[in-house]
Amino acid sequence: MASTFASARPIVLETLSQACSQNADILKPAEQKLHQWETEPGFYSILTDIFCNHAIDANVRWLAALYCKNGVERYWRKTAPNAIAEEEKEAIKKRLVADFTEPVPQLKQIATQIAVLTAKVARLDCPRNWDSLLPTLLAAVRCDEPLVQERSLLVLHHVTKTLASKRLIPDRRLFEQLTQDVFKFMVSLWNSHINTFFQLASQHDDAMGSAVDRCRVILKILRKQVCYGFPEVHKTEEVMNFISSLFPQMDAFLDCRRSLWGNHDVLEKCERIISSITKVLLDLLEMHPVSYVHFIKITLTFVVQYNFTTKGLLFERFVVNSFNLMKQILFSDVYKPRKNTGEDTCPVTVEASKIISEFFTLETLAEICRRLVSQYFLLTIDDLSTWDADPEEFCQEEGGDSYKYSLRPCTETLFLTLFKTFRLTLTPVLLEMVQTVQGPCDPEDLGAVLRKDAAYNAVGLVSFDLFDEIDFDSWFTSHLLQELKVKHKSYRVIRKRVIWLMGQWVAVKMSLNLRPVLYQAVLELLDPNEDLAVRLEAAQTLKTDILIYKFYP
Template structure:
């Protein structure tokens, strides 16, 4: 097929792919997918999107397919990689495409060029940067702009490479181009300022070019220098940033007064200037030391003095405040507690600049301005409160301080107050005192001022610990303010609720907790403002989450708290609000445990409805599942029986790796599955069928492997025979496959699972785990595992030996065959490792288990055993030393044997936390470790051995044992 025909076919297919009709679009997309690996396809795409006469939508699709192709096939090692010859043609075509008229396509072209540059520049494409720098000088404004756009994306991409070699290359590139780009930026800036004065129509295009040059300079400055302060050009640029920012702020003010449409672009430019400062501060703090002083002067002048107010806009204020916070928080600027011990001169210098700048007057003015100006609720805030109280009340989390004014100001205040507590405490205390008295409900300004001061008092709570008597404040003013029900006073009620929540964890007497619960319940009433109720719910959570929380003290308030929160949960509409209230309810359930039982019915009945309504809100469903976990744990078997038809489908959905929902719900779903198993009285068909979800999970993720193993153990204890017969083989095969790739921690978990099988159902489990045993026995034979792993391997082997000596012998024979040794050699080596490593086993239960297994071997009629008679007796005796105790009458007893008094029999009054705990105790009753006295068994085995070999040979065996060991043995048994 000739190139013209191919070009026509691709063009026609792209036109169909741009069609809105799915019947036309889908076959075209499949065809394009089929051509992705065809030689020449990307050359045709290049020709299509470079042809300005073709429809824009078609060209747009062509460049997107081209971009995807670069991602997939440009790398030399990629499957179906593009040929070097085609890549050379494509590079040449891309680098000459400087006259694209459509902005969106031009941006995509720049991104494509940068992706190619990431692979090829500078080694395969050394001429790219020089070619772009030459094209930037072109007289055509369009070519200038498009070239700068390409250069920006190329520099941005190259700067993101982090390998040492790539960073060196970028630093070399920076040293070659920085001066040129800086001069270019200055030229465009001067040109723009001239055009603004004459109101030239080209000033927007010029500012866009200046902004692109600035973006390039930012990447070069931050990533192109090891130490920017050692470059005259870099420091000249940093100092220029402040002058340019001042000029552009005035320029923006002028453009704004004219009603120009360039105000937004001008703001973007100013913000980018501040991003330069913040980025250099974060990445090169010691290079920034020389500009700390101008930075602080610049930001404080504009944000905290009346002179700078006229040019401010919100995003600029945020950036300035974050810059001040960055300087205050910078670890490199904080000297050691004893300043003389600080060795870095840059740290000392930075600290000195900060301390000199932040005088008491400056700090006082900043503190007052933050509280009395920036903390005040605005008209917009109050309108949002009226129209959407739930959104207003939702706390912004994460890194919102980087982008939102209120969190940003609060963050700076917190840092500033903590850093200069001695100076600022009296200032804030004076503000609290002057706003202490009750204000008139009709005086909104006074209410807003008090709200701001209370906000500051909460943010500075830890630093005001010794300065404020919060008990007195709470008992008098705050409690009175909560009783004022005037509409404007909702602002105070909400703030006081928040303030109480903050100070509870700092300083509030336990005797005042009941009073606190009472006022919080008042704020949760249905006739209260919804934003106040949501804040009160947060307060309740803070109080309950406190270290000094007393469940008994809270119990009288439990029923009304739960009822009011449940009412709030039903009334709020926003997903975030529901999640928040549900989280508080869940938290109460977790803290009070069984005490919640009488009050939980309403929530239990509502959760299924809420689950159905939350189909589109994955995070809300996460919160519901989390709440169910706490409910099941608190309410036990009763709720599992009642809610089983609701719970099991949720677990099924949350843990099925073939369902999209599992991405969000898997972790909580596994926790719920475990909680249900641990609190279920008996196995049901549906619960057993649910286990079908587990095998894929064992392959799918190591993150949740521990919980998966806990779930399997819970199934085993719930119904050992039924479960192991149904799924035992699947589990053993999965575990056996995983063992080869596991670290020691994973091996220990797997062995504990195997041990649970052997304890719960010895006969079935012994046959089931046989495929795993050769690997375990071989590891013991090699004797090189970590102590904890070896301890678990030896424990599993001991249980096999106690369950079935035949099975033990069969595995030894299989290992001997695999490593081409005799069974006698294998057994001897394993016994040597056993006797050597048993001292590393620290748990008494395991030491006794190994002692029982060694005792059982005494009568195995094996020469390998009798040759190690002394070592065996020594290890059994040491195990006896660990587990033997003496009672009040002087009689010795085995401390690990469970008596009838400690038995979890059906008629006992023992209070188990869950059905699972009860089942674990029952399994312990049949465990040899807890049912056989090692001393008695040891005596029996020695007597049996004497009968087997005769008195003469037994005496000869005793002569192989050293005197000290024999003395220890005689303390426990008769020889």
């Protein structure tokens, strides 16, 4: 690109327009030209000039920002072949933070693209070669103009996220220093904006949607700062005060959510920010368990209050995060006293263990167990619809990290963790629930069928822990085999669960002389006329038995 900036700009603009074409004969040559220009001096300055011009077509601007972002990744480093010249870099950096008035709402994708581009440059240059970036962003954030504040917050979020991801020790220390410089201001900004939102929400003002958007972006920034900006969170009073304030603020957001029925858009945004608050707590618990000891009791109280009382059954994302908070507290090695040793020398472990044991009383554990099984284990209408529409998908087991995002695996993981931690307390509670439902059940009563399914599911999940508590051979012959003979359509739920239950217990406690009976039951459920999901489960049980016992004839 030997021509001057002024003469080359129209050519690049026209080529970008052609690259947005739906006609392959026009698009392909344009893409080739743009590829050829990637190493030409001045090309990225022209792209920056184009995507910063609000008068140009949005698709063209978006593509210009994309090409510029890709160019930064390849050619920004000084050591890169065909590296961008220092003068051009400086011009691009100045232009990136010169204007925070990207129009809304149609062009928000462009604003995000520019924010990501700015963050990529910041990763390589900030603060050593771009020390003006954060002061410029903070000045824009302080602006009274809502659009400027919203756009600058978006950029600050992506810059913070990018800088926090750098894990070399010098980079971590640099981020810690940057965080200490701005954390207090960000907390005050957060408090100011949530107060504004609650005021607008109380009046059902249309501006509450954009207000909660700004709150969420600020919280995303604070989330990274809290987790990566302080080596020892509990030694910084401002951070501890901020975390403490999140619990009453979450209460307020949950109360506000109840008043927003009918305003689906703002209701959804309110749910997102509630989920974001729980993510702050989850990250802090995972990365700073020593500091989180101070919040164990209030966290457990909060989780029980909103998920295991009449207030329960809130929106799924909140329930999942709440359950994961409780599970992570129980699962943390930092909070578990060592077995077979004398007095624990770690005061954090002693304190955490004491808080946990005092909180989980017999009454609390029994209520949690009953509600997990009787409410959260129940198959839903959506589950049954999936079963009807795609039985194979319904039978697909979710593994890995699915407990972090999906309600059913999350619920089962929490139940397992609770049972293994408090087995002696919860065993009689679970056995009582099973005894209540194991009698004859009216197939027409779907609720009763689902409750039985849930109780059987619980027994199967903790089969190893119930080895000495259940005479499975007797249960198998006196109850479970009879369950398989009920062919009512609704009872497919129980047939599938019972054959799964046999698969769970076959490796735990089943007599060899009952193997032929098991095989006969499996063969009957493999009949082509049987429900597909039941047949798949029967095949899985047979596979489990073969793998364990090499097929006992």
